[in-house]
Amino acid sequence: MTILYPKTDDATFDMDYYTSSHMPMLAKALGDGCKGWGAARVTTDKHVAIGWVMIDSMETFNAAMGEHGAAIMGDVANYTNQQPEVILGEVTHGD
């Protein structure tokens, strides 16, 4: 899963909170199904930040979202005024 945050003129984004609190919350919700995650401050012009998580299966993702999705989405306002764009995919290579 990749999460993109658009850059707008009035975009706010707390990178410290995202890296030290929000993404660990997401990783914890995924449990052992989380095979790694990352976050980056975007330097190109269309986005303010990007996050990614390697998850072992869509079943793990769906189960975690069912149980913790509301809390995770509710936390977004604590670090940004932007709407995350979620991209899901089937990994063909990852190291």
Next chain:
Amino acid sequence: MTILYPKTDDATFDMDYYTSSHMPMLAKALGDGCKGWGAARVTTDKHVAIGWVMIDSMETFNAAMGEHGAAIMGDVANYTNQQPEVILGEVTHGD
């Protein structure tokens, strides 16, 4: 670096070629500065594929693009008719 390929009605994308040939070409161009890479077939509706590379520095990226950028960009037509969107960022966490 994250690379997104938009999904259009006439989008073509050869995932096998991307995973087994194009991305290894990019990783090889980055040399020891490549700290890992991945590729995924996107299942959400706006993109057809996504790739990513962890690079040790922008200097590595710029040097590799200066030397191999034309060949790498020239290879894109071998697996897709889409224009890649390149997103660069400074990683705050990655595992």
